[in-house]
Amino acid sequence: MSIQQQPAVLLLADGTVFYGKSFGKIGTVGGEICFNTGMTGYQEVFTDPSYYGQMLIMNNVHIGNYGVKSEEVESDSVKIKGLIARSLEEKYSRPLADGSLEDYLKTNNIVAIEGIDTRALVIHVRNKGAMNCIISSETADIDALKETLSKVPDMKGLDLAKEVSTKEEYSYGDPGAALKVAVLDYGIKRNILKCMSDRGAYLKVFPGNTPVSKIKEFAPDGYFISNGPGDPSAMPYAIETVKEILKEKKPLFGICLGHQLLALANGIPTFKMHNGHRGLNHPVKNLVTGRSEISTQNHGFGIDADGVKKNPNVEITHLNLNDDSVEGIRLKDRPAFSVQYHPEATPGPHDSRYLFDDFINLIKENK
Numbered sequence: 001m002s003i004q005q006q007p008a009v010l011l012l013a014d015g016t017v018f019y020g021k022s023f024g025k026i027g028t029v030g031g032e033i034c035f036n037t038g039m040t041g042y043q044e045v046f047t048d049p050s051y052y053g054q055m056l057i058m059n060n061v062h063i064g065n066y067g068v069k070s071e072e073v074e075s076d077s078v079k080i081k082g083l084i085a086r087s088l089e090e091k092y093s094r095p096l097a098d099g100s101l102e103d104y105l106k107t108n109n110i111v112a113i114e115g116i117d118t119r120a121l122v123i124h125v126r127n128k129g130a131m132n133c134i135i136s137s138e139t140a141d142i143d144a145l146k147e148t149l150s151k152v153p154d155m156k157g158l159d160l161a162k163e164v165s166t167k168e169e170y171s172y173g174d175p176g177a178a179l180k181v182a183v184l185d186y187g188i189k190r191n192i193l194k195c196m197s198d199r200g201a202y203l204k205v206f207p208g209n210t211p212v213s214k215i216k217e218f219a220p221d222g223y224f225i226s227n228g229p230g231d232p233s234a235m236p237y238a239i240e241t242v243k244e245i246l247k248e249k250k251p252l253f254g255i256c257l258g259h260q261l262l263a264l265a266n267g268i269p270t271f272k273m274h275n276g277h278r279g280l281n282h283p284v285k286n287l288v289t290g291r292s293e294i295s296t297q298n299h300g301f302g303i304d305a306d307g308v309k310k311n312p313n314v315e316i317t318h319l320n321l322n323d324d325s326v327e328g329i330r331l332k333d334r335p336a337f338s339v340q341y342h343p344e345a346t347p348g349p350h351d352s353r354y355l356f357d358d359f360i361n362l363i364k365e366n367k
Helices: 042-046 101-107 120-128 142-149 189-195 212-216 236-245 257-265 305-310 354-366
Strands: 009-012 017-024 028-036 056-059 081-084 111-114 132-136 171-172 179-185 202-206 222-225 252-255 270-286 292-303 316-322 326-331 337-340
Touching: 009 056, 009 101, 009 111, 009 142, 028 081, 028 120, 028 142, 028 270, 056 120, 111 132, 120 189, 132 142, 132 270, 179 354, 189 202, 189 222, 189 305, 189 354, 212 236, 212 270, 222 354, 236 252, 236 257, 252 354, 257 292, 257 326, 257 337, 270 326, 292 305, 292 326, 305 316, 305 326, 316 337, 337 354
Parallel strands: 028 056, 056 081, 081 111, 179 202, 179 222, 222 252, 252 337
Antiparallel strands: 009 017, 009 132, 017 111, 028 132, 171 202, 270 292, 270 316, 316 326, 326 337
């Protein structure tokens, strides 16, 4: 809680209103509301490019109590649009922290609201589904806020990956490494790059709209299709890129948005989920091994299970144990696979990091 706070209001698209206190930047901001079920790792969550444009509810009661640290980020800036919580803490207890959460949010121009009954709010969103909302610490005029909120675009149909993709290609890892991986950046998290580099890969990261002919100049041994925000069906250029890459018959691994793009490239539809999966405690079953794993997730779109079953060349490898949604697929005629969740898990458990080992081993087998 900040020492000096102004009243703030949260208005949902269905007319529901919550009142609280301001935190971070004073202002008015709108976007799609979503909730994260994790208890820790808030800074990594805030800097995850897959959250770009979203208004995030943090379920845990106290957020900010261990401050912020410059290394604990997944990109170069905060990517959420607004923050909603029960108790946002200005004071912090960790001696190694660089500063407070409030200063961090102000530096990154993030409007936040605290003092919200997040249990009631999450139940409402869970029952009603994802919708747009607006936070304001500037005005409590509900009619004016409704007018502003009506102009906020729906997430469905938005290509947000182009907003967070790198503008210029860059390299990551040891140039002398034996393996080379071309990375298509649609909003990649830094720890994904680290997980591949740590396993002996030299990476070149390309903007999401890079022609395949340009990527092939790198002579990669494998391809990685990254996570990212927005509606995958609104990215025809990316779908075509994945189709072209598949013609190479080289190892390909996709995570989250990359999973959805691989599905679309194989004629499998995607859909907007009721409220999505976000957090670091979601159970997934590996259908190949029969083992379960606790996973980190962040997605509001999924791939159609019936669409997978109708494609004889694609098989389901992972299922979500909460709702049976598809969490992983692989192709039968080439070395390509993907998962909907985040095996790099920052924050989260490391149950799924074996997937990076699988990818690297696949490259070695096909090199």
